[in-house]
Amino acid sequence: MDYHPIPPIFVADAPGLDFLNSVATPVDEEVDWISDGAGLLAWLAQAGLVPPAALAAIRAQATSAELDAVAAQARSLREWFRGFVQKRKGRSLSAKDLRELGPLNQLLERDEQFGEIVASTAEGATSFEFHANRRWKSAESLLMPLAELLARLVCEEDFTYVKACEGPRCTLLFADHTRGHARRWCSMAICGNRAKVAAHRARLREQKNG
Numbered sequence: 258m259d260y261h262p263i264p265p266i267f268v269a270d271a272p273g274l275d276f277l278n279s280v281a282t283p284v285d286e287e288v289d290w291i292s293d294g295a296g297l298l299a300w301l302a303q304a305g306l307v308p309p310a311a312l313a314a315i316r317a318q319a320t321s322a323e324l325d326a327v328a329a330q331a332r333s334l335r336e337w338f339r340g341f342v343q344k345r346k347g348r349s350l351s352a353k354d355l356r357e358l359g360p361l362n363q364l365l366e367r368d369e370q371f372g373e374i375v376a377s378t379a380e381g382a383t384s385f386e387f388h389a390n391r392r393w394k395s396a397e398s399l400l401m402p403l404a405e406l407l408a409r410l411v412c413e414e415d416f417t418y419v420k421a422c423e424g425p426r427c428t429l430l431f432a433d434h435t436r437g438h439a440r441r442w443c444s445m446a447i448c449g450n451r452a453k454v455a456a457h458r459a460r461l462r463e464q465k466n467g
């Protein structure tokens with residue numbers, strides 16, 4: 258289904274999982290927000306992962322066939338990593354899980370990040386901050402922030418609380434950061450309400466029949 262009229266979903270509370278959720282079934286049909294190069298650029302902009310100037314430069318330099326090819330690479334990265342998460346969510350990662358992350362480490366090796374000291378002034382006082390930047394040499398460099406998100410998910414997220422939404426036809430994943438780890442839905446707006454309505458209908462049916 259065409260992704261254009263539908264805003265992408267950022268409800269995972271973990272950017273790496275938001276990337277996995279860039280394909281979803283918000284209503285009846287599956288929507289893939291990175292199904293082509295233009296979609297990938299739009300999704301990266303909405304996720305705030307690539308500076309607007311870098312996106313504009315890449316859009317000006319790359320052909321649409323090149324951008325489509327990068328979007329295809331992003332989709333295979335996403336689906337490969339989905340397999341990793343699906344197999345391990347609900348438990349903490351162990352040392353041997355690292356073996357399967359070889360392809361991600363290979364991708365990270367190509368990253369061209371560099372640091373920069375910038376000054377910021379607030380209330381008359383100047384402080385220096387360390388900023389991470391990245392060289393955006395080609396369309397393929399658009400894969401780098403995605404690889405970083407996935408690496409950070411593995412390193413910083415407790416997989417014990419990585420969950421799949423309980424909505425029967427929902428494929429969304431999220432990190433449950435609630436206090437009692439009681440989160441069950443991608444969002445109240447999408448699946449929580451659907452579940453409430455279904456429960457309400459079931460109660461009505463029981464009352465009628467009973």
Ligand SMILES: [Zn+2]
Pocket residue numbers: 422423424427428429442443444447448
């Ligand atoms: Zn859901």
